Amino acid sequence: AQTVTQSQPEMSVQEAETVTLSCTYDTSESDYYLFWYKQPPSRQMILVIRQEAYKQQNATENRFSVNFQKAAKSFSLKISDSQLGDAAMYFCAYRSGEGSGNTGKLIFGQGTTLQVKP
Amino acid sequence: DAGVTQSPTHLIKTRGQQVTLRCSPKSGHDTVSWYQQALGQGPQFIFQYYEEEERQRGNFPDRFSGHQFPNYSSELNVNALLLGDSALYLCASSHRRLGGFSGNTIYFGVGRWLTVV
Numbered sequence: 756a757q758t759v760t761q762s763q764p765e766m767s768v769q770e771a772e773t774v775t776l777s778c779t780y781d782t783s784e785s786d787y788y789l790f791w792y793k794q795p796p797s798r799q800m801i802l803v804i805r806q807e808a809y810k811q812q813n814a815t816e817n818r819f820s821v822n823f824q825k826a827a828k829s830f831s832l833k834i835s836d837s838q839l840g841d842a843a844m845y846f847c848a849y850r851s852g853e854g855s856g857n858t859g860k861l862i863f864g865q866g867t868t869l870q871v872k873p
Numbered sequence: 874d875a876g877v878t879q880s881p882t883h884l885i886k887t888r889g890q891q892v893t894l895r896c897s898p899k900s901g902h903d904t905v906s907w908y909q910q911a912l913g914q915g916p917q918f919i920f921q922y923y924e925e926e927e928r929q930r931g932n933f934p935d936r937f938s939g940h941q942f943p944n945y946s947s948e949l950n951v952n953a954l955l956l957g958d959s960a961l962y963l964c965a966s967s968h969r970r971l972g973g974f975s976g977n978t979i980y981f982g983v984g985r986w987l988t989v990v
């Protein structure tokens with residue numbers, strides 16, 4: 756079974772600074788997807804960034820980028836130029852590839868609460 | 874373009890009662906999944922519906938059941954409620970034909986709190 760682990764329950768960053776959130780996962784599959792979701796106090800889960808396991812290039816979305824280390828099964832999220840609106844709970848999630856027969860369920864980590872200080 | 878919508882707003886139920894949560898997927902989506910999120914935890918997959926059938930199920934007892942209607946909307950039913958069922962219930966939708974089950978993007982609703990007393 757696949758597992759996702761986020762070892763940082765809470766992180767804080769000064770506004771305009773850079774912060775990195777850690778995530779490790781365990782799987783025996785070769786085809787999968789990794790995601791970072793943001794959950795603000797409104798509770799709606801918002802997709803931040805996604806990475807296909809077959810792609811060597813790290814995904815980037817504006818101020819958000821990932822460091823995908825497939826061999827180490829590590830998938831960290833870097834937030835540059837942090838803004839007050841980035842404060843939220845961040846979840847790392849795993850999704851099996853189509854060939855696994857899985858219907859695409861997401862497996863989430865425990866989450867990291869990010870505080871942004873003005 | 875309407876996103877994923879859930880009803881009712883906030884529920885308070887008594888142990889042993891039954892509850893039904895409803896979800897309308899994002900416009901154009903045909904696949905609906907339900908997740909349970911306990912306070913301070915990550916969401917846990919309950920089950921997924923596609924073409925009105927349950928396609929995959931997480932580690933939840935039979936007290937949790939669901940349904941998908943021809944218009945792709947879905948219901949989550951929980952019978953014989955326990956205190957431990959108190960959680961945020963999230964509905965998520967996606968489009969099967971766009972990238973298959975794995976390649977498509979999943980959109981979440983805002984969730985609905987269920988409190989069991």
